[in-house]
Amino acid sequence: MNMQDILKAVIPILVACIAWLLGQVSSFQTRLTQIEGKMPALITNEGVPTDSPISAERRAKQREEIYKDFQTRLTQIEGKMPALITNEGVPTDSPISAERRAKMREELYKELHDLHVRVKLLEERSKK
Numbered sequence: 001m002n003m004q005d006i007l008k009a010v011i012p013i014l015v016a017c018i019a020w021l022l023g024q025v026s027s028f029q030t031r032l033t034q035i036e037g038k039m040p041a042l043i044t045n046e047g048v049p050t051d052s053p054i055s056a057e058r059r060a061k062q063r064e065e066i067y068k069d070f071q072t073r074l075t076q077i078e079g080k081m082p083a084l085i086t087n088e089g090v091p092t093d094s095p096i097s098a099e100r101r102a103k104m105r106e107e108l109y110k111e112l113h114d115l116h117v118r119v120k121l122l123e124e125r126s127k128k
Helices: 003-042 053-084 095-127
Strands: none
Touching: none
């Protein structure tokens, strides 16, 4: 192939690339204009960013949900407190922990009794 044939093949491709590039620049310029149009709502004259109405609304809604959840949990805890704290402000055992300790104590007594029996049996065997 000679140089003329190569140029004939490449020139349409170059023209198409330039046309595509100009279209992209135009599209970018349009998007930039839209963004600049929205900026005064998000940045003050002093250059300080402000809340967008959407994010401020979402944060306010989230804050309300957290506050309601906190209030619910606080009410539940306060409802359970009289069972755990006396009028003098002294903490008392919860029924659950007292029950667990009683079971542990019973199991320990059984193990001690078993050990005592084994010791007695060993002592009797050693006497013989």
